[in-house]
Amino acid sequence: MTHAKKDPRVIRTQRLLRAALIDLMEERELEQITVQDIAERATVKRATFYLHYEDKQALLTQCIDELLNELREQVDTAESDYESFDYLSGEPHPSFVRLFHHISVHYNFYTAMLVKNRVAPFAEGLLKVIHEFVSRGIDRTEPDDGNLTARREVVVKYVESAFLEVIIWWLERQMPYSESDMAAQLMNLSIHGPYIRIPGRRNPQ
Incomplete structure (x- = not known):
């Protein structure tokens, strides 16, 4: 048809x-x-x-649906892309870069929806896309729950919430760091947490 x-x-x-x-x-x-x-x-x-x-709400809904569908396509990554990526390279995964590139390209839209206005349907829809992105990434990179520092559902919720707030922070400050830099920082935080070494542990003499 x-x-x-x-x-x-x-x-x-x-x-x-x-x-x-x-x-x-x-x-x-x-x-x-x-x-x-x-x-x-x-x-x-x-x-x-x-x-x-029909009204401005119908227009708003179409705007939100189109942008979130586009974002979902941008960050969708094939299984092989996760398997072939070198996580010790220090480089951000391409899907992380595409996430921030999409936000940068549509800066006015994201700013209008998350900073100037906090439009609940958009924030909720964005969080859902991020949830899918984070959950899929963690499942593919580490299927063994024994290698996670908390229960899988808690890890996913922690990371996705951080993603959303960091994105809003980045927008509020008019993108002070580049797309690739943000992608690298967020990926490192997602994998290693905020510390290079365990807090309180002194360097060996």
Whole structure:
């Protein structure tokens, strides 16, 4: 079964409306934004907005779904990529780099959704993607529970929560470290924790 091609004019209008919503969300809270505001920023008529979306929530939902689906595709990694990667190389895994690259490319969107506004559906959806990413990575790199410092479900929850908060911190500070640097730091924290050596243990003389 073949799907009908979407009218380029429809695609263009929806892109304008999505961009307008994100622009406005960088300036003010979502509750203060009206459909009229979005239409004016997108340089279309209010009636045109309603040809495409029932309300601003429908537009927001489409924006969130599209971005999270794109992120999920970006960080999805084949089994062979985990098996062939050298974890002692000091280099971040490509999937970690792709995660931060996606955030960097869509900086305005992430900032609008997580910093300027804390949009619950987006934060929850992002956390779900990160959960899948972290859980899959830990399962593939270390299937033996005996080699984990805590129960697997606790490890996954700890790492995914840290991921989300670090991402928000990075956005709030306008990405002070590069994508690859952030990827390397987060990967090292995920695998080794915050310490190079056990705290309190003195170096041998």
